[in-house]
Amino acid sequence: MRQGEKSVGMFFLTSGRLRMQRVTPDGGMVTLHVVRPGETFAEASLFADSYQCDIIAESDAAVWLYPKVDLTRRLRENPDSLWELTSGLARSLHGMRLRYELKQIRSAPERVLQYLRLRDDGTGVYHASGTLKEMATELGLTHEALYRALATLERQKRIRRNGGDLQIMSNRRNDPFQTPDSAD
Amino acid sequence: MRQGEKSVGMFFLTSGRLRMQRVTPDGGMVTLHVVRPGETFAEASLFADSYQCDIIAESDAAVWLYPKVDLTRRLRENPDSLWELTSGLARSLHGMRLRYELKQIRSAPERVLQYLRLRDDGTGVYHASGTLKEMATELGLTHEALYRALATLERQKRIRRNGGDLQIMSNRRNDPFQTPDSAD
């Protein structure tokens, strides 16, 4: 899909990887977003007439297309479906903010720990879905850095490892009544 | 606002800075998002009954509140307003993705250059709104790093500086004339 083309609709990526990029006025190339499986993209095409970026498949990829006219009509006619789209966007936005904030953390061990905390469902155990290498790219680290970070955290007894499972060691002292404090 | 409280609605920050954070099951603290002026936040409150995070004001701050019940009713009754909300979310999501991708760039000079390219309206000139220090925080760099990056880029003749203005030097082949509108 090319910059300036008429927008045909919204997409959902089922497999592969896409790169959304833009050619800037000075001739440079800017990557706007890397799409990963399970993501919808080009939502803005519903509100604009043309795409403002190129989309390149970095590997064989499969997508669902929601044709603009159909989707628009459906959304207009059926408020519930629009409500659902909105809720999905809000969720995506929230997820994006989480990832952004995670990336603000420079220290690899800290970043990994926060990542695990975000996924903590209360059990404190995180079963790595997929390989650690994938987790590394998700975290924006090289796999070596991730391995070292995990080793460091384990050495500091802040996590425990068991095969593919990662368990956060509670840093809550024996006082179950802990007041969150704001100071920074 | 505290974790688990009943959600009262969506907000818009007019001034100040807020930090959204969550206490994780193990007692740790995770920053989910830092809200800056001009941003809406807690959009998810429209779809959930309670907040899943604390919101702390890091300075005196002023917000608009869109009460949940009012807003929900209005959105239900008036599809156009819902459509507008949706479009705003899509825009926010896009902006977030841009910032995320920018942060993927480790090299300070490269990141600065991409930042300028993103704001290039065709003229190639970017007038720094506010101070360079602000631009630095927006870029996720220390101000020293930004100054050095700018100096480096200027030394490499990739940008030109003129007071508060920054101009991207075209990296298209040797155009003696800078044609803002270059067609290939």
Added chain:
DNA sequence: CGTCACATTGATGCCTCTCAAAGCTTGTGG
């Protein structure tokens, strides 16, 4: 049993952060 991908650890270098100091700009008050 060989191959391939993941996992792990070591050594090195570069780059950004940090701390520090000096120049520069702006506004305020005497």
Added chain:
DNA sequence: CCACAAGCTTTGAGAGGCATCAATGTGACG
């Protein structure tokens, strides 16, 4: 108009940490 203060800008020196390159270990699968 000048003096002073406060904040932005710029450059320097040093340190720490992640990326990179490299080598070895480990597990799955044919």
